[in-house]
Amino acid sequence: MNCTYFGVYTVAGARRGGNATSISWPWNGLNVLRKNSPRCRVFKVNVLAKGRKEAIRSAWDDEPFEILPSGKIVHLDVQDIVTILEPPKELIPLDPASYNPATYVWKKIGDIPEARRHQLLLLLKPRLVSRLWAVAGSRFDDPKLMKKSASSLTSMQDAEWSREFWTCQKSLGPFPISWVNNFKKVLFRGQDGAIYGRLFLGDTVLGRAASSFSPLYFSVKEVSEVMATEQPCDLAYDFGDGLLDPANVPEGFPVPVSHRQPFADQLVVYIRHAGPGVMVGQAWQEGKELEQVPKKFCGEILMVKDPGPVEESPVPRIT
Template identity: 50%
Template sequence: MTAAGGFCKVPLPFATPTCSKYRGGGLISISPASPSPSPPALRLSSFQGLRLYSGRGIAVGATARARAGVNGASDTASFEPYLEEMDIVTFLDPPNDLIPLDPNSYNPAAYLWKKIGDIPEERRHRLLQLLNPRLISIAWEIAGTRYHDPKLVNKTASNILSDKDTSTPFQVFNCRTNGGPSLIAWMKYFKKAIFYGNNGNTYGRFIGGSIMGHFSNQSSPLYFEVTQTKEVMSTEQPCDLAYEFGDGLLDLDEYPSHFPKPVKHPYPFNDEVVIYIRHIGPGVLVGQAWQEGKKLDQVPQKLCGEILMVKEYAP
């Protein structure tokens, strides 16, 4: 992402800027030329401290970290984000002083899909640290505009259902949410593995990363079935997939190596929990978890905040 002279309008989901001409979706302007041979500073009103390194890498200042939600000890990015990654943060949380464009002139989901595609696969996992739960929720909403475009709606973030390659035992995704009830507080950061069953169906399981998560991995592995679904039952909003947890007892003869045998789910996962999935970019998904309940008169409620899922890079 570079900047040059001139002015243009850049499409963004909520407010969009009148800014220096960009290439690759950048929302920056280069400061006036200086006789100093050092690289020019890149200035952005909402990202003080953004500075170019070696042509592409950047270091993020305190304001940028605060907006990205990585100012906590456990969330602090231990890397120097690249401009492509910070494009996503700016796109989801633009400065208030940007001039909005006509929302009918572009599709925000298409723009987000392209910007995620600009990030090399081996770096996409960094979005888990750069995007806080509020921005993940915004990503879910933006992904909803994808269904307005017949061409875009056919794109998928993963070929897990369309190309059942038996030589690949499973696909792993790294995930982030804001946790939820104390019973599932270990779910702030976790992994999920998607695999093919010998009955032709697709399944998955959640793998916790904390101490409580490791205990749950063996005592109560959280298995679910992957199904194609077009609508979130509780809200009637569009989606692509559903992870149905059921009672946890899968009728399978074989499991991937080192996967534990399924047992009945503990509460609340035994109370008709379903996670609805939207594709938002290559290798990236966002989900909403709902506890729909076994009782007919039970009102469905969200189990936790939205969940960002990034496919693990496998060279």
């Protein structure tokens, strides 16, 4: 009778010039993995009827990965982004003037397969998301990099799909959204050809009810700087009063209604493209009154595009 086993071997020394260490398989290897092996590869072996073994390449064999204390798997190509954002002293360039970190971040994000870029949401804590905002700002020093976009839809060019779903993560913020750190956004093209969007705050009963009865629509605009700081940026999500022209709202979406607080006080989210399928945002309450001083709405926001075509459910689930 034929059967299949899965085995694991460590690659902890591979990036430091060491040799990979074999671990016995099938079950002993998995036990060692949980206890002592932070960087590993997975392979599958088919055992044929006469005891012959046939190694089969696994999808996980493409890149080594690390198992975090929480049990979740993070690949090392994703961890490279953390290293660039917070490099050890020995990796700091001798001539910082000749080094543009945004170029390296863009390339490294592009090297991560789209299907696992969501791991950035797990790895990048608020401090590193703020650092990503700063690093993405150096992109404006490179004329070629400035022309690149994280999304074909928001680049104002013809896109293959008329909608894009993104998973977002923030920190802090006013009540009642201070407890909603993970949420979704959808970008879509209206009948007038402009780009609009909508936020989905959480996958709870309360969050889904709020998204249905008080949808958070916004318009996407090309702007060159954050009004409050005069720092460069690519786009602005202008929430305005929320009353979009119903003709521009996709079928199945709720009718626009006036935004409620805290979204009704001229909320604008400024966007910087950080890499393919990755944006970072900074939200500001700019106020309706001329004398009102703008203030930050929450911590910087990390946004990662969901993989694959998304011409489907108008209400995505938060995972």
